[in-house]
Amino acid sequence: MWTRAFGSFFATSGVKFQSELCLRGRSPRLLCSRCADECPPGALDLAGRLPNLQLSRCTECGVCGAVCPVEAFTLLPSPVDLFANTRERGAVRLACGKLPGSGETVRVPCHGYLDVTLLTTLGIAAPRGLWLDTSGCLSCEGRRGFSAAKRSFDAASRLLTVLGLQAEIAFQPDRPQWLGQTNTDVSRRDLLRRLAGKATTAAASLVVDLDRQTEGGQSGLPSKQLPLRRRLLLHILRSGSNQTPEMLAAEGAPWAEPRIGSDCSACLLCVTFCPTAALTAYEDPDHLEITLDSSRCVACDVCAQICPAGAITFVSQLSVADFVSAHPHLIIDFPKIACPSCGQLFISLPQAKLCPRCQKDAELEQDVSSWT
Incomplete structure (x- = not known):
C-alpha cells in the first residue's frame, strides 16, 4: 500500500510528512533525494514530484527526519522532548525500543534519527555524558540507520571539539566507564518526579521559545522556516559563552558556506529559493548585495542547484564564530553604474x-x- 504526498502531509502512526516544506516541491530543478537514499527499509519512492511512502515497509525509524535538511519529516520523540529529558538526567543512555531500559535510558526510534545537529545539542545538554548504545545495531535490519548515525556521531564529535566543549559522548555497544553505575529503582523514581515537574516545564517553555517562525514567502513561494533542531542547537550555544575563532571542515557539518563567482547574473534565484532565509539580498540606489547568515544555512544545496549560471560553489573550511554569532556577512556586492x-x-x-x-x-x- 502506497500513501501519496498530494496533500499537505501524509502520516503513519509516527511519521508526518509536510509537503509544503519538501525541497522537491519548490522547483523541478531541485532534485533532493536524501530521504529515499537513506531510508533503511526502502519505504520511500521518488517516482513522482514528491516522496511516496509504502506504509507496509515503513519501520518509523526516523532516518528520513534526520537527513531531511528542512525537517519535512517529523516524528516522536520531538527534539525538544529529547533535549529536556537529556538535560534533566545528567548522564544519558540513548537506546532503541529493542533494548532493555533503565532510569538513565532515553528512547529513540533508531540511532539514525539523531542527525549531527541534534547529537551536538544532546552532547552539550548531558553534563555527565551521552552514550549511544549500539548493542542492538548489528542484529538490526536497518543497518543504513546505523551507518547514518555513525556519520552524524563523527561529525558531532568534531563540532563539539572545535567548540571547546569537553562533552563525553560514546557510540559503542559496551557501557562507557565514565558513565558510572546507576541505581535503576532510584533513577526511575527520580525520572517520574522530573517528568511530572521540571522536565515537563522546561520542554513546554522551549516549545514556545523555539516554535517555528515564518518569515513569509514571496509571490506564492513556500514560506521560509528554520528547522526546530537548528533552533534548539542555536538556543543552547547562545545561552553559553562559547565563542571560538576555530574553523571546521565542511564535510559532514550541519551548515555550508556558499561562494558566488563572477558568472553570477544577479537574478537572485538563490535568495528566492533558499528555504531558511540564510541568503538575503539588500538593494539601495548605489548597489545590490547578497549576505549569508551561516546559522540559518542547513547545507541543502538549493542555491547551487537553482543557480542558472552555475556560479555557486562551497568552501571547505567553515567559520564556527559566524555560525554561533548569527551575524549576516557579505558574500557578493554589485555596484550600480550609469x-x-x-x-x-x-x-x-x-x-x-x-x-x-x-x-x-x-x-x-x-x-x-x-x-x-
Whole structure:
C-alpha cells in the first residue's frame, strides 16, 4: 500500500510528512533525494514530484527526519522532548525500543534519527555524558540507520571539539566507564518526579521559545522556516559563552558556506529559493548585495542547484564564530553604474555594458540589421 504526498502531509502512526516544506516541491530543478537514499527499509519512492511512502515497509525509524535538511519529516520523540529529558538526567543512555531500559535510558526510534545537529545539542545538554548504545545495531535490519548515525556521531564529535566543549559522548555497544553505575529503582523514581515537574516545564517553555517562525514567502513561494533542531542547537550555544575563532571542515557539518563567482547574473534565484532565509539580498540606489547568515544555512544545496549560471560553489573550511554569532556577512556586492546609453543606474556585471533595456534594444537593432 502506497500513501501519496498530494496533500499537505501524509502520516503513519509516527511519521508526518509536510509537503509544503519538501525541497522537491519548490522547483523541478531541485532534485533532493536524501530521504529515499537513506531510508533503511526502502519505504520511500521518488517516482513522482514528491516522496511516496509504502506504509507496509515503513519501520518509523526516523532516518528520513534526520537527513531531511528542512525537517519535512517529523516524528516522536520531538527534539525538544529529547533535549529536556537529556538535560534533566545528567548522564544519558540513548537506546532503541529493542533494548532493555533503565532510569538513565532515553528512547529513540533508531540511532539514525539523531542527525549531527541534534547529537551536538544532546552532547552539550548531558553534563555527565551521552552514550549511544549500539548493542542492538548489528542484529538490526536497518543497518543504513546505523551507518547514518555513525556519520552524524563523527561529525558531532568534531563540532563539539572545535567548540571547546569537553562533552563525553560514546557510540559503542559496551557501557562507557565514565558513565558510572546507576541505581535503576532510584533513577526511575527520580525520572517520574522530573517528568511530572521540571522536565515537563522546561520542554513546554522551549516549545514556545523555539516554535517555528515564518518569515513569509514571496509571490506564492513556500514560506521560509528554520528547522526546530537548528533552533534548539542555536538556543543552547547562545545561552553559553562559547565563542571560538576555530574553523571546521565542511564535510559532514550541519551548515555550508556558499561562494558566488563572477558568472553570477544577479537574478537572485538563490535568495528566492533558499528555504531558511540564510541568503538575503539588500538593494539601495548605489548597489545590490547578497549576505549569508551561516546559522540559518542547513547545507541543502538549493542555491547551487537553482543557480542558472552555475556560479555557486562551497568552501571547505567553515567559520564556527559566524555560525554561533548569527551575524549576516557579505558574500557578493554589485555596484550600480550609469548606463552609457540612457543614463539609468543598473547593476554592474562583467558581461553587461548597457542596462537591460538598452541591451535588449541593441540586440533587436542587430537582429533587424541582419534581416535587411
